Amino acid sequence: DQQVKQNSPSLSVQEGRISILNCDYTNSMFDYFLWYKKYPAEGPTFLISISSIKDKNEDGRFTVFLNKSAKHLSLHIVPSQPGDSAVYFCAASAISYGKLTFGQGTILTVHP
């Protein structure tokens, strides 16, 4: 039962353009969502998060949008840079400091 889904295994974007990574969830108890960036053989690095009381959170080039009614969130990276190339995971938690449920990940490639 995949409660957090990232349906796009990969995304290719030109440098300077916008990258949009999508994530869907099924568990209505999730109230906190996070995005992580990960390189092979390394631990995930936190990018940005959003709680269910908000619909948007912005941090520099990264913006996360949450649509609770659709159980959908997205990560926008503007402008995209080659250094952004990595695997991006969305994750969700139902309680404070609770366990995270991860999506399958999306491989982002930003071409110069």
Next chain:
Amino acid sequence: GAVVSQHPSRVICKSGTSVKIECRSLDFQATTMFWYRQFPKQSLMLMATSNEGSKATYEQGVEKDKFLINHASLTLSTLTVTSAHPEDSSFYICSAAEQGDYGYTFGSGTRLTVV
């Protein structure tokens, strides 16, 4: 920012032996730590939640007698893979939740290869 140190980064062991992986929160106290496992090109799957001073809570399908978790202090949790088999070969990652916000900090992971 919060730092979680995981050691070793990679280990090769023989079938039947046990391997211990350490996870330390360096600049904060972590009452809760999480252990994940990642197979190649797959998601991070939670194995267990470790709470300081109490028994770990294991996810369904994870053998608690095989994956021993100890969280004896607020800065250290260990995962011991007992009687390792080749199918235990994987990438293991720990995470610590920091009080005060929803921050989860991950260790750098351990690549375990059982031969």
